[in-house]
Amino acid sequence: MKKSLFAGATLTALFSGHALANEPLTLVLDWYINPDHAPIMVAEQIGAFKAQGLDVRIVPPSDPALPPRMVAARQADLAITYQPQVHFFADEGLPLVRVGTLINSPLNNGYRPG
Numbered sequence: 001m002k003k004s005l006f007a008g009a010t011l012t013a014l015f016s017g018h019a020l021a022n023e024p025l026t027l028v029l030d031w032y033i034n035p036d037h038a039p040i041m042v043a044e045q046i047g048a049f050k051a052q053g054l055d056v057r058i059v060p061p062s063d064p065a066l067p068p069r070m071v072a073a074r075q076a077d078l079a080i081t082y083q084p085q086v087h088f089f090a091d092e093g094l095p096l097v098r099v100g101t102l103i104n105s106p107l108n109n110g111y112r113p114g
Helices: 002-016 035-045 066-072 083-091
Strands: 023-028 054-059
Touching: 023 066, 035 054, 066 083
Parallel strands: 023 054
Antiparallel strands: none
């Protein structure tokens, strides 16, 4: 719970640093709303974004590969994506800047007994 609240506060701080009061921001998720997005959803539900003067529109993607491309094309303000994908986007030359971490470890690792 503390991690979620901290992450929510961190996201609020990240969003508020570049936005004007009541400026609409579009945040495209990496997938449909799920527990990984809890800090974002909690921040929305408790009014943390509005308290910072932000009008955040949270959008699930039609295709999980699109959010970073949407930001690069200025069709969205922020996007959530998987950390390993960032390397591919950098190789493609997409003009993206990492602004924060939602989950501090990649969620697509496989493990076996050691």
